Amino acid sequence: MSTSEHTTARRTILVTGASRGIGLALVEEALRRGAGRVYAGMRSPVDHPDGRVVPLLLDVTDPAQIETAVKEIDALDVVINNAGLGTYEDLADRAVLENHLAVNLYGPYDVTSAVLPLLARSGGEVVNILSLASLASLPMMPAYSISKAAALSLTQAQRALFAEHGVRVRAVLTGPTDTDMTRSLDIPKTSPRTVARAIFDGLESDQEDIFPDPMSASLEPHWASGVLKTLERANSGLRPAAADFLSYTFEVDQTPEQTFAAINDVRAWWSGELDGPTDTLGSEFTYTVPGIHYTKFRIAQLDPARRIAWQVLESWLSFTADQEEWTGTTITFDITGRQGGTVVTFTHEGLRPDHECYDVCANAWGEYINGSLRDLIATGTGRPSSFEGDEALASAPRPHDGR
Numbered sequence: 001m002s003t004s005e006h007t008t009a010r011r012t013i014l015v016t017g018a019s020r021g022i023g024l025a026l027v028e029e030a031l032r033r034g035a036g037r038v039y040a041g042m043r044s045p046v047d048h049p050d051g052r053v054v055p056l057l058l059d060v061t062d063p064a065q066i067e068t069a070v071k072e073i074d075a076l077d078v079v080i081n082n083a084g085l086g087t088y089e090d091l092a093d094r095a096v097l098e099n100h101l102a103v104n105l106y107g108p109y110d111v112t113s114a115v116l117p118l119l120a121r122s123g124g125e126v127v128n129i130l131s132l133a134s135l136a137s138l139p140m141m142p143a144y145s146i147s148k149a150a151a152l153s154l155t156q157a158q159r160a161l162f163a164e165h166g167v168r169v170r171a172v173l174t175g176p177t178d179t180d181m182t183r184s185l186d187i188p189k190t191s192p193r194t195v196a197r198a199i200f201d202g203l204e205s206d207q208e209d210i211f212p213d214p215m216s217a218s219l220e221p222h223w224a225s226g227v228l229k230t231l232e233r234a235n236s237g238l239r240p241a242a243a244d245f246l247s248y249t250f251e252v253d254q255t256p257e258q259t260f261a262a263i264n265d266v267r268a269w270w271s272g273e274l275d276g277p278t279d280t281l282g283s284e285f286t287y288t289v290p291g292i293h294y295t296k297f298r299i300a301q302l303d304p305a306r307r308i309a310w311q312v313l314e315s316w317l318s319f320t321a322d323q324e325e326w327t328g329t330t331i332t333f334d335i336t337g338r339q340g341g342t343v344v345t346f347t348h349e350g351l352r353p354d355h356e357c358y359d360v361c362a363n364a365w366g367e368y369i370n371g372s373l374r375d376l377i378a379t380g381t382g383r384p385s386s387f388e389g390d391e392a393l394a395s396a397p398r399p400h401d402g403r
């Protein structure tokens with residue numbers, strides 16, 4: 001990606017914990033760099049003189065507030081998970097640890113999960129404000145350190161998992177900054193403004209891990225070749241082998257809306273007999289290739305121009321010992337607008353490589369998704385009958401009759 005794709009100008013940004021400290025400085029810095037809109041998440045929202053700022057009531061530990069806040073956001077390029085709790089204690093009280101985990105781990109997890117569809121749509125990014133305490137525990141802030149270490153692991157996991165949605169995930173490994181959190185510490189500290197500038201510099205230069213102050217920056221030269229980063233890279237390569245799904249991704253020039261409509265027109269790209277509506281949330285439809293394959297789906301998610309999910313309620317395959325291998329699995333289509341076109345990620349969740357049908361099903365899905373469906377979206381004409389097995393088997397008895 002070029003640097004220009006990461007400029008702050010005109011982007012829409014959500015900052016949590018925006019009332020003071022680093023969060024407030026991030027809001028000001030985003031405005032200074034020409035952000036189009038800044039959603040400022042606060043526990044006690046206050047107005048901002050700049051009309052581009054939209055104050056949002058947002059306690060990151062409150063699921064109802066997260067849901068309401070996200071409903072107010074119609075598009076988003078960047079979420080900055082900044083809200084944080086850091087107290088000085090001795091790990092004697094379990095409730096204190098739980099509070100830190102609630103704000104510093106589950107907070108970013110819940111906020112990011114809620115905005116992920118928006119980020120997938122924009123090809124956006126997640127920025128998690130972590131700490132040097134993510135790397136080595138601070139004895140006077142052990143609960144904080146544990147929560148920030150967990151948040152680093154969350155960041156690494158999201159980075160690997162969200163890549164297929166086209167969403168980047170960045171870690172900010174912040175050192176001592178002059179805010180309320182460190183008020184009682186008599187150590188050298190960097191101003192929140194300097195830290196905020198360095199964070200946006202990191203975003204704009206597409207840094208995966210950002211070291212935004214002199215103390216953290218002193219670690220950066222060894223970071224890329226260090227043991228942590230080396231292991232993270234090696235581990236992310238393990239994911240496909242351990243995957244519990246089958247997935248294909250392709251890109252077309254059409255819009256997410258056109259793509260969504262084409263996928264829902266299942267008869268135009270899939271070959272078997274289809275019975276029931278395929279474009280209505282909550283409805284059920286069946287797919288049958290006589291003698292070979294029967295599946296009953298329920299349309300569990302129909303999020304216009306973003307996501308479609310079909311749950312498999314019943315299934316029958318003629319050629320596997322466990323003929324109901326598909327039952328309980330889910331088919332999803334994630335639709336992401338990118339640079340005027342659309343990225344489609346098809347996933348058959350729960351279809352594992354150790355399933356007997358995996359290879360056959362992977363081939364068949366590959367033909368329909370990368371061939372027929374892609375053609376339908378790109379040219380207006382699918383190839384639903386191109387799968388070679390169908391015609392030969394058309395005269396066989398219906399599976400449910402013969403079972």
Ligand SMILES: NC(=O)c1ccc[n+]([C@@H]2O[C@H](COP(=O)([O-])OP(=O)(O)OC[C@H]3O[C@@H](n4cnc5c(N)ncnc54)[C@H](OP(=O)(O)O)[C@@H]3O)[C@@H](O)[C@H]2O)c1
Pocket residue numbers: 016017018019020021022023042043044058059060061081082083084085086103129130131132174175176177178179180181182
């Ligand atoms: N300062 C440092 O030296 C330092 C170093 C490394 C990392 N960090 C990280 O930088 C981030 C910002 O810290 P800071 O130094 O700016 O701290 P701060 O001055 O204490 O500000 C903390 C911010 O988080 C908000 N917050 C706390 N609990 C929240 C919740 N449940 N829901 C929503 N917002 C909540 C606060 O809101 P209220 O005003 O409502 O309390 C405030 O806006 C934190 O993630 C922190 O861990 C700071």
